[in-house]
Amino acid sequence: xxxxxxxxxxxxxxxxxxxxxxxxxxxxxxxxxxxxxxxxxxxxxxxxxxxxxxxxxxxxxxxxxxxxxxxxxxxxxxxxxxxxxxxxxxxxxxxxxxxxxxxxxxxxxxxxxxxxxxxxxxxxxxxxxxxxxxxxxxxxxxxxxxxxxxxxxxxxxxxxxxxxxxxxxxxxxxxxxxxxxxxxxxxxxxxxxxxxxxxxxxxxxxxxxxxxxxxxxxxxxxxxxxxxxxxxxxxxxxxxxxxxxxxxxxxxxxxxxxxxxxxxxxxxxxxxxxxxxxxxxxxxxxxxxxxxxxxxxxxxxxxxxxxxxxxxxxxxxxxxxxxxxxxxxxxxxxxxxxxxxxxxxxxxxxxxxxxxxxxxxxxxxxxxxxxxxxxxxxxxxxxxxxxxxxxxxxxxxxxxxxxxxxxxxxxxxxxxxxxxxxxxxxxxxxxxxxxxxxxxxxxxxxxxxxxxxxxxxxxxxxxxxxxxxxxxxxxxxxxxxxxxxxxxxxxxxxx
Numbered sequence: 001x002x003x004x005x006x007x008x009x010x011x012x013x014x015x016x017x018x019x020x021x022x023x024x025x026x027x028x029x030x031x032x033x034x035x036x037x038x039x040x041x042x043x044x045x046x047x048x049x050x051x052x053x054x055x056x057x058x059x060x061x062x063x064x065x066x067x068x069x070x071x072x073x074x075x076x077x078x079x080x081x082x083x084x085x086x087x088x089x090x091x092x093x094x095x096x097x098x099x100x101x102x103x104x105x106x107x108x109x110x111x112x113x114x115x116x117x118x119x120x121x122x123x124x125x126x127x128x129x130x131x132x133x134x135x136x137x138x139x140x141x142x143x144x145x146x147x148x149x150x151x152x153x154x155x156x157x158x159x160x161x162x163x164x165x166x167x168x169x170x171x172x173x174x175x176x177x178x179x180x181x182x183x184x185x186x187x188x189x190x191x192x193x194x195x196x197x198x199x200x201x202x203x204x205x206x207x208x209x210x211x212x213x214x215x216x217x218x219x220x221x222x223x224x225x226x227x228x229x230x231x232x233x234x235x236x237x238x239x240x241x242x243x244x245x246x247x248x249x250x251x252x253x254x255x256x257x258x259x260x261x262x263x264x265x266x267x268x269x270x271x272x273x274x275x276x277x278x279x280x281x282x283x284x285x286x287x288x289x290x291x292x293x294x295x296x297x298x299x300x301x302x303x304x305x306x307x308x309x310x311x312x313x314x315x316x317x318x319x320x321x322x323x324x325x326x327x328x329x330x331x332x333x334x335x336x337x338x339x340x341x342x343x344x345x346x347x348x349x350x351x352x353x354x355x356x357x358x359x360x361x362x363x364x365x366x367x368x369x370x371x372x373x374x375x376x377x378x379x380x381x382x383x384x385x386x387x388x389x390x391x392x393x394x395x396x397x398x399x400x401x402x403x404x405x406x407x408x409x410x411x412x413x414x415x416x417x418x419x420x421x422x423x424x425x426x427x428x429x430x431x432x433x434x435x436x437x438x439x440x441x442x443x444x445x446x447x448x449x450x451x452x453x454x455x456x457x458x459x460x461x462x463x464x465x466x467x468x469x470x471x472x473x474x475x476x477x478x479x480x481x482x483x484x485x486x487x488x489x490x491x492x493x494x495x
Contacts, residue, residue: 003040003041003042003043004026004028004033004039004040004041004042005026005027005028005033005034005039005040005041005042005043006027006028006029006042006043006044006440007026007027007042007043007044007045007046007397007437007440007442008024008025008026008027008039008040008041008042008044008045008046009024009025009027009045009046009048009053009399009401009437010024010039010045010046010047010048010049011023011024011047011048011049012024012025012048012049012051012052012053012401013048013051013052013053014035014053014391015052015053015054015055015367015368015371015391016035016390016391016392017390017392018368020367021035021036022037023035023036023037023038023039024036024037024038024039025039025053025391025397025399026039026040026042027042027397027437027440028440029440030396030397030439030440030441031394031395031396031397031439031440032391032392032393032394032395032396032397033393034393035391035392035393044442046401046435046442048401048435050403050405051401051402051403051404051434052367052401052402052404053391053399053400053401053402054089054367054370054371054375054391054399054400054401054402054433055371055375055376055388055389055390055391055398055399055400056089056090056091056092056375056388056398056399056400056436056437056438057085057088057089057090057091057092057351057352057374057375057400058090058091058092058093058094058374058375058378058379058382058384058388058389059085059090059092059093059094059316059317059319059348059351059378060093060094060127060265060314060316060378060381060382061094061184061241061242061265061267061314061316061317061318061319062081062085062093062094062095062316062317062318062319062348063095063096063098063318063319063320063321063344064076064077064078064081064082064093064095064096064116064319065077065078065081065095065112065115065116066095066096066098067098067100068320068322068342068343068344069100069131069156069159069160069161069162070161070342072322072327072328072331072342073327074320074321074322074328074344075321075322075323075327075328075417075418075419075420076319076321076346076348076417076418076419077115077119077418078115078116078118078119078120078124079119079120079121079453080416080417080418081093081095081319081321081348081417082119082120082121082122082124082456083121083416083449083451084348084349084415084416084417085122085348085349086121086122086436086438086443086444086449086451087349087415087416087433087436087444087449088348088349088350088351088352088353088433089352089353089400089402089433089436090122090348090351090352091122091123091398091399091400091436091437091438091443092122092123092124092125092378092384092388092398092459093122093123093124093348094124094125094126094127094152094378094382094459095112095124095126095127096126096127096128096129096154097109097111097112097113097126097127097128097129097150098129098131099128099129099130099131099132100131100132100161100162101131101132101161102132103132104136104137104141105128105130105137105141105142105144105145106141106144106145108128109126109128109145109148109150112126113126113458116456116458117454117458118453118454119453119454120454120455120456121438121443121449121451121452121453121454121455121456122438122443122451122456123388123396123398123438123439123456123457123458123459124456124457124458124459125149125150125382125384125458125459125460125461126150127150127152127153127154127184128142128145128150128152128153128154129153129154129155129156129162130142130153130154130155130164130172131156131161131162131164133164133168133171133172138171138172138175142175142179143175143179146179146180146181147179148460149383149459149460149461149462150461151180151181151182151382151383151461151462151463151464152181152182152183152184152382152383152461152464153172153176153181153182153183153184154183154184154185154186154241155169155172155183155184155185155186156186157169157185157186157187157188157189157190157223157226157227158186158188158189158190158193158219158223158291159190160190163190166226166230169227169230170230170233170234173230173231173234173236173238174234174236176236177234177235177236180463180464181463181464182237182238182239182263182381182382182464182466183231183236183237183238183239184238184239184241185224185227185238185239185240185241186241186242186291187220187223187224187226187227187240187241187248188215188219188220188223188291188292189218189219189220189222189223189226192216192218192219192222193214193215193216193219196213196214196216197210197214197338197339200213200214200338201337201339206337206338206339207279207283207285207338208278208279208280208283208284208285208286208288208289208338208341209275209278209279209285209338210338211278211285211289211291211293211338211341211343212275212278212293212294212295214338214339215291215292215293217244217245217246217247217248217292217295217299218247219292220243220244220245220247220248220292221245221247221248221251224240224243224248224251224252225251227240228240228251228252228255228260228262231260231261231262232260232261235261236261237261237262237263237464237466238261238262238263239262239263239264239265239313239314239381240252240262240263240264240265241264241265241316241318242265242266242267242270242290242292242316242318243264243265243266243270243303243306243312244266244270244292244293244294244295244299244303245292245295245299245302246295246298246299246301246302246303249264249299249302249303249305249306249311249312250302252264252306252311252312253306253309253311256311261466263313263314263381263466264306264311264312264313264314265312265313265314265315265316266303266306266307266312266315267315267316267317267318267347267351268315268317268347268350268351268354268355268424269288269290269294269318269345269347269423270294270295270299270300270303271300271303271304271354271355271358272300272354272358272424272427273288273294273345273423274294274295274296274297274300275293275294275295275296277294277423278293278294282334283329283330283334283336286324286329286330286336286338286341287324287329287345287421287423288345288423289329289338289341289342289343289344289345290318290320290343290344290345291343291344304359304364307359307364307365307369307373308364308365308369312373313372313373313377313381314373314377314378314381315351315355315373315374316351316378317346317347317348317350317351318344318345318347319344319345319346319347319348319351319417320342320343320344320345320346321344321346321417321418321419322342322344322419323418323419323420324419324420324421325420328342329341329342345423346417346419346421346422346423347423348417349415349416349417350410350415350422350424351374352374352400352433353408353429353431353432353433354424354427354429355370355373355374356370356402356404356429356431357429357430357431358429360431361404361430361431371390375388375389375390376389376390377389380464380465380466380467381464381465381466382461382464383461383462383463383464383465384459384461384462385465387459388459396439396440397437397439397440398437398438398439399436399437400433400435400436400437401433401434401435401436401437402431402432402433402434403431403432403433403434404430404431405430405431406430406431406432406434407428407429407430408428408429408430408432409426409427409428410422410424410425410426410427410428410429411425411426412425434446438451438456439457441455
C-alpha cells in the first residue's frame with residue numbers, strides 16, 4: 001500500500017501563524033498535506049525532536065549574477081547563490097533583473113530567466129530594476145512585465161548610471177498604482193553624496209572610512225522623506241529598502257503614524273556592523289562598504305526597535321557579492337579610493353542565523369516575529385501568499401529544521417558563496433538550520449547539498465497583499481493628502 005506522505009517531519013516545535021504546535025508535518029507532492037500529532041509514516045521520516053520547524057526563509061533583496069551600475073559583475077551566479085541561501089535556511093529568493101539605460105525590459109527579463117532556469121537549486125522570482133522609463137518601457141514593456149508576474153520594481157535615487165529624477169519617479173509610482181505593483185526605493189540624495197565625495201577626494205581623504213562620511217545619514221533621511229512625499233502625492237505604496245540610519249527609521253515611523261502607505265526593510269549589516277568597521281588597516285575597510293553604509297551603535301538600536309515595533313516589515317540580506325580584489329572591491333589595486341569600490345556586502349547564508357541568534361535567542365524578538373521578518377511578510381508584500389512563507393496545509397513544503405543549541409564560529413571557509421570573505425568572520429552565533437526542505441525535497445542535510453542544478457522553479461507572483469494601517473492604531477486607511485485628492489478629482493490620477 002502506498003505511503004500517505006512522501007515525507008513526515010516528526011516531534012518538532014512547528015510555528016504555524018501565531019501558534020506553536022508540538023507535532024508532525026506530513027508532505028505529499030511537494031506541499032504540506034497535514035499538521036498534527038502521530039501522523040502516518042512517510043516514505044521518509046525526519047526526527048525533529050527538540051528543534052524548531054520553521055517556514056523556509058524568503059530573501060526578497062539580493063543581487064545575483066548581476067552587473068552593477070559601475071560595470072562590476074558579482075561573484076555569485078544563480079547556482080552558488082541559491083546553494084548558499086539554502087544552507088542558511090532560505091528556500092526562496094527574489095533577486096533583481098537589472099535594466100541598464102540601453103537595455104529593453106523584455107531582453108533583460110529573458111536574460112536573467114535563462115540563467116536562473118539552468119542553475120537555481122531553490123525557487124526564485126524577480127524584481128525589475130528600472131533605469132530607463134522611456135515611452136516604450138512605460139506604455140508597453142513595464143505593464144507586460146507586471147502582468148507576467150514581476151509585480152515589484154526597484155528605483156534608485158542615487159548612482160548617476162541608475163538614478164531617476166523626481167518627475168520620472170512620479171511616472172513610475174503612477175504606473176505602479178494603476179497596475180498593482182510595489183515600488184522599492186533606494187533612498188539616498190545623489191547630490192549630497194557627490195558634493196561631499198568631491199571635497200573629500202580633493203583633500204586626499206580616499207580611505208574606505210570616507211565612504212561613510214560621503215554617504216551622510218542626512219542623504220538617506222532626505223531622500224526617504226522625498227520618496228514618501230512623492231508616493232503620498234499619487235497615493236501609491238512604497239517600500240524603502242536597506243534602512244540604515246536612526247533618523248530614517250524615525251522618519252518612516254512618523255510617516256506611518258500619519259497614515260502614509262510606506263513600508264520598510266533593513267538588513268544584517270545595519271544590525272551587526274558599524275562605520276568603525278570601514279576604518280580598518282589599509283583597504284580592509286572596503287569589505288564593509290555598502291550603500292547606505294553601516295552607521296553607529298545608536299542607529300543599530302533604532303533598527304532593532306524598528307523591527308520590534310513593526311516600523312520595518314522585512315529583513316533581507318541585500319547580498320551584493322563583490323570579491324576583495326581587482327574584479328570587485330579593488331578595481332585599482334592599492335590605489336583604489338572609496339569612490340572606486342563596488343558597494344555591497346555578502347550575506348545570503350548568514351541572514352537568518354544572525355537574526356535567530358541575536359534576535360530570538362537573546363530575547364529581542366520572539367519566534368513569531370522571526371518568521372514574519374524572514375518569511376511570511378515577504379510572501380505577503382511580494383505576492384507569494386498563500387503558497388510561500390507559512391507552514392499551512394496546502395502551502396509549498398518549504399521548511400527548515402533549526403537546532404537552537406548549535407554553536408557556530410563564523411568563517412568564510414564554512415560558507416557556500418563565491419565572494420571569498422564574510423564581514424562577520426569570527427563572530428560566534430547560536431542556532432542553525434540543519435535540515436532544509438524545498439517543495440518537499442530535502443535539499444540540505446548533514447552539511448550536504450541534495451539538490452540538482454536547475455531544480456528550482458520560477459515563481460510568477462501576484463499583486464502584493466498590503467494591509468493598512470500597519471498595526472498602528474489611529475492611522476487612516478487611505479491617504480488624506482489634499483493635493484492628491486485634488487488631482488484625482490480633476491482626473492489627473494487613476495481612480
